[in-house]
Amino acid sequence: MKLLEDRIRKDGIVLGEDVLKVDSFLNHQVDPDLMMEMGKTFYEQFKNEKITKILTVESSGIAPAFATAAQFHVPLVFARKHKSLTLKDDMYTATVYSFTKQTSNTIAIAKKFLTSDDRVLIVDDFLANGQAVQGLTDIIKDAGATTVGAGIVIEKTFQKGRKMFDDQGVRVVSLARIAAFKNGQVVFADEQDA
Amino acid sequence: MKLLEDRIRKDGIVLGEDVLKVDSFLNHQVDPDLMMEMGKTFYEQFKNEKITKILTVESSGIAPAFATAAQFHVPLVFARKHKSLTLKDDMYTATVYSFTKQTSNTIAIAKKFLTSDDRVLIVDDFLANGQAVQGLTDIIKDAGATTVGAGIVIEKTFQKGRKMFDDQGVRVVSLARIAAFKNGQVVFADEQDA
Structure with missing residues (x-):
């Protein structure tokens, strides 16, 4: 998505090797207008899939997921994140490890909503x-529901997430695919391929 | 907002005396369609106020605030919530006490965004x-910015928040105003007045 790649080039800040x-x-x-454009793009990609629900994890996922749900x-x-959670019969839960923050969270979704x-x-x-997407797919599996796919705003192709979902046969649509960071600049996968 | 009151009557669950x-x-x-209608209502109420930014607190505020920003x-x-936060020069912070959860959080907004x-x-x-809205108005004041008003999805008129903002001259627009809970049912302020 060119609009997003341009925005990342303009306003994204590269920190260290991989952030x-x-x-x-x-x-x-x-930026709500940018989110709405993203939502339209995900809709175009998955509109024939009889999607009944959009799932994400609080908080950063909510805006793009909402814009998609609106389409x-x-x-x-x-899903809500909890540092610790006593087992609850009415919730589906999964443990998600954050490599960035080096902490684990339990994510939870009320059973009645899936x-x-x-x-x-x-x-x-x-x-x-x-890790976060895997946690959500685990919860969807627990509920006996179907993961149709994943719409990702920014993918880092050099980390292992994409391969995990390719191996599981989960269709992933990413709006910006980052292949590397080079001298503090973002290299997109389509530039690298070119 | 009738659409919202109807939805609260249909799907809201009253727990105890005041939840x-x-x-x-x-x-x-x-429900994204309901949120978009709320966003339109807030827009109609504040469209002549030269609003430059919508502010909320993660996570529950994000969906209605996003729908408003889209309008x-x-x-x-x-604002992000933190259990504890080492003082950071580049953040505006405020402490917010939750009566429901009986815990305090620090909410924080990066200075560059206000x-x-x-x-x-x-x-x-x-x-x-x-408490949450007060924390946001404190942050807005710290930034030297102007609080034009507050758009609230559900107001409990029997608790003290509304009076606090009336006293401060902050214009509050609430889409549903709950005057009381009676026998496990919601009594809206406009019904009580009637």
């Missing part, structure tokens, strides 16, 4: 090591 | 004791 900060338009300050006119469910009839599109802001 | 659970359409599962075509900034030129509309899911 891209996009807090000026995606995960602290949010599909289906409910968005966002049924075996659901055809789910996961939407998240980043795909790096794939 | 209304709306996790089926507002703060866990989210204004201005950025949304959501300037003295900003005319801010706060959007949040609930107004009860007003």
